[in-house]
């Protein structure tokens with residue numbers, strides 16, 4: 001079966017094509033008029049920058065980066081910054097569009113944006129990384145501001161990088177502007193609970209799903225691809241709920257143990273050694289094969305385009321929880337749907353990060369900070385309400401959770417666009 005599917009004419013796995021195809025499916029069901037479609041299918045602003053960075057050996061390297069704002073009908077643009085060799089303009093466009101839908105699904109008053117720099121931060125020293133961050137912040141600052149566009153962490157960007165970004169912007173305007181980025185360290189205006197917010201929000205959604213669909217979490221086998229900001233706390237949270245984390249993959253290796261790992265010890269091991277490979281009691285497996293390991297819950301928490309028409313037939317999980325953005329192609333969605341595998345979509349599942357980023361922005365603007373319990377309780381309320389709305393929409397329209405989340409989000413953004421009107 002998989003041979004037949006992988007031999008069909010290849011369909012674009014370009015992330016922006018995929019984001020647009022997902023949009024089209026929901027827009028068709030909404031009977032969205034062609035004018036609004038044209039507005040929402042395109043990104044509002046796209047900035048490409050080529051900027052020099054002084055390296056430690058005295059040489060100058062020119063890097064390319066992007067900041068894309070997809071839509072700002074519901075509020076200022078919001079979205080992370082990615083530092084990775086595979087960043088491209090189309091990837092950033094897709095991620096910006098998904099941010100618009102994500103903010104709308106959870107009902108927070110932001111539009112969608114994303115940024116990225118083509119680089120391999122693992123090959124940069126700390127001072128080179130700081131130089132790159134500060135120069136990139138300056139280059140894109142014409143789009144950025146606490147009322148305009150607020151970046152946050154994404155793949156390979158950290159609270160320290162957000163802190164450099166905030167400092168660079170603040171130096172230019174002559175006073176401290178903590179609300180210009182989120183995901184900062186708490187010493188410079190970061191929020192309690194932001195570091196683990198994406199994982200915590202995903203767990204809130206998983207628990208809502210489990211309650212509603214009578215899916216037993218106690219003893220459920222979990223495989224996680226990506227053990228970074230999102231994947232690693234998620235492993236611990238799921239273990240606390242009684243799940244067994246049996247497989248974990250990172251870029252440089254993957255491990256498997258059918259009896260399950262101690263997630264907290266694995267996190268400690270990674271912190272000490274820089275890798276998950278070699279963890280006590282684990283067998284090494286190929287990172288690409290990890291998605292096909294026997295499990296109940298599969299959690300892509302790395303990059304997009306991981307579950308495609310080439311491997312969807314071989315996924316053994318009953319539930320795919322998209323902690324990453326864009327891990328599943330529309331063709332894979334269809335195959336998983338036919339096989340009865342439920343996919344909890346990215347724009348719902350990983351919205352906990354941007355939700356607590358919103359809380360951080362609100363706290364910064366008010367200079368009034370909440371304790372962690374308050375942050376987590378508010379997050380839980382937002383995530384469970386969003387899940388209920390998406391599940392209801394899925395039932396009403398008899399569609400997948402992904403299409404339901406898109407229907408909900410697109411109708412909210414379309415409504416704001418219609419209500420504001422087209423200027424002039």
Ligand code: NAD
Pocket residue numbers: 153154155156157198225226227228229230231249250251252287301302303304323324325326350351353354
């Ligand atoms: P990160 O840089 O902290 O971690 C990424 C992880 O993915 C690392 O463990 C890396 O080794 C692994 N990885 C990369 N390529 C891989 C491959 N080919 N196979 C297996 N593992 C691979 O990034 P993150 O912040 O945890 O982001 C992960 C995903 O979650 C991304 O899709 C991101 O857009 C999404 N996301 C992040 C946040 C956030 O708050 N950080 C919020 C929403 C969504």
